[in-house]
Amino acid sequence: MICHVFVSGFVQGVGYRQFIKWSARKIGLTGWVKNLPDNRVEAVFSGSENQIEKIISICKKGPFLSEVKDVSINFEDREIAYNSFDIIS
Secondary structure (H helix, E strand, O other): EEEEEEEEEEEOOOOOOHHHHHOOOOOOOOEEEEEEOOOEEEEEEOOOHHHHHHHHHHHHOOOOOEEEEEEEEEOOOOOOOOOOEEEEE
């Protein structure tokens, strides 16, 4: 299962991408996370439904200094094989 997520709020410059990378790897997800020019964070997660439910909950909370205002979630009915979970630019 693939899940494409856009997170808005105070989520850049507070360790949000590193927090998501660490959390996704801990859960066993693959994919990527990156900052967007409009101050949102974008991420793609590949894994089981249970794993994705866990990371969505984590995305909504964020790390200590972040302030998540909105999480837009799009499930995609396709499979993509990523080797790991990485921060991209």
